[in-house]
Amino acid sequence: MMHHRSDLAASPNQTRLLGVLRSSQAEHASVAAVPAPQGRRSLLSYGLAMVVLTLLLLVLMLAGLMLGSVPVPAPTALGVIINAMTGSEIVPATWRGVYDTIIIETRVPRVILAAVVGATLAAAGMTIQAIVRNPLAGPSILGVSSGAATGAVIVMRWGLISLGAFTLYFSAFAGALATLVIVFWVARSGGQMTPTRLVLAGIAMSSVLSALTSLLVLTSPDPQLAARVLFWTLGGFGSAQWKLLPLPIAALVIGLGLMLVQARRLNLLMAGDETAAALGLNIHRFRQAMFVLTAALTGVMVAVSGVIGFVGLIVPHIVRFLVGADHRRALPAVALVGASFTVGADLVARTLISPLELPVGIVTALVGGPFFIWLLRRDAKSGERSS
């Protein structure tokens, strides 16, 4: 009856294909042969990408141990670490003892902190972009970074608490947590949390808190406060110490683990709220849980290193460009690239105008921004993802 038969139903294979679609897991073995599953090749290239990214991180971390106001040769740096890890002199210590101190007490914690903060912020950024379904979002959009800054400034100005090395750390984290609670409360209405409400609540809180921070700084009798606050706000890993590391490391391990467990659901968020619900996701509860997780992670990282912008915004883009948007593949990669990015930025920050140091936040923005723009323009030209 119909003459025009380019339609889908005319496919000669339809009966067979529908048979496949009807098959249950148990029947699968007996179903007629289907085309060989594709994706093997891309799996290989994914594995290869992960190996390359891991090597890149290791090389950057080694460079982080070597470079600085006192250059340390690579064999010495590795020798110090091997001896320290094994607790005996496996590598004959032909170097001066001061190198042990420089490497173990200063550079190792610094490089580890940079890697942990970068990995966490990048993974948190990728997850935030999914929960607000907007690739322009980053950890700073949740407002917790501003909250951490406000908490830190209150303590810097009045010295309310004194916990030694932990003072700023805890005050910033307290500020971040308080902000998290407020943003959560504002963004949630009737059990629902939409992307728009979450973004608007975060931005509004950020503005209020930034204004509050500025007010506290301007009205302070201490003329040095402004410089200290600015330096802290721009972020850095110079204050890294071993005793500050356990919390951020635990946050990274637990946070990334939880995100990986939920990777399939994070994928559904990208499809839109209604579709995600239709695909089996309890969307509002999931978004709330992921908001709390990412905001808490951001809070911990800001507390230990100040506000390091841009990592959580651009690294997810680079990674999606490399391995695609599926979170099951992208999250492990984003942690590696994020770590490399901050370790590399920290290297630049402490060598560019050595012996002075630049705040890392300046480097991430100055280097990251133009690179990001280049990537955007490149991405716009090619419709297909290179795999």
Added chain:
Amino acid sequence: MSIEPGSLSFDKVSFAVGERLLVRDISLDVAPGEMIGLLGPNGAGKSSLLRTIYRTNRPSSGTVLVNGKNVWQQSASWAARHVGAVLQDMPADFPLTVRDVVAMGRSAHKKLLEADNDHDRALIEAALELLQLSPLQARLFRTLSGGERQRVLVARALVQQPAVLVLDEPTNHLDIHHQLQLLRFVQSLGITVIAALHDLNLAAMFCDRLCLLNHGRMEALGTPEAVLTTDNLARVFRVEATLTRNPRTNSVWVMPA
């Protein structure tokens, strides 16, 4: 789990936002394998009613049953294993490939951390091939044309292996060729379909029964001949229309004037 046409029943379903009743007391039984079209002017409650099936609008009263079970008392993933939906949401903000988007349909069948297995891959391959998307599977979804996108969303709904397929204005933004192609394909699947449609003539061509909504109420239910009457069209759509038959398909043809 497999695609077998399931039953769908609305039992006195109402849905309200605040004081406003968008769906009023709808009762409707859809038989397994039946294709039913929801018609009505803008704001009649078509989409609101469909959303009660795929767990976006929780009915303020009444129940929605799929295969005899209340979808709102089952888990979200149970619902997704029984109801597939093709909606207007377009995942175009992220660089997802066609294959990524189709693979999302398997989520409700998987446990946390469970990887895709050969069966999942076979279903995805079959759906891609069935919708003639195999050559496009590595393309980014956002670079596709409207017709291609719609086919991807249908493929995703199919790998859910649904008993009931929900279509919310599936022919929006499609040219006439692609409108016919899509509806003919869906009809050929033999599963239970409920679709909100704007085009009265397409609805008459493809649906076994039509349900006419207005202000959230059911105004008429029955065969296309019984529902598309000059009376109903004047009352609900506020148009004067002449009725005839499509000479090729013999389905009712509405000519507004």
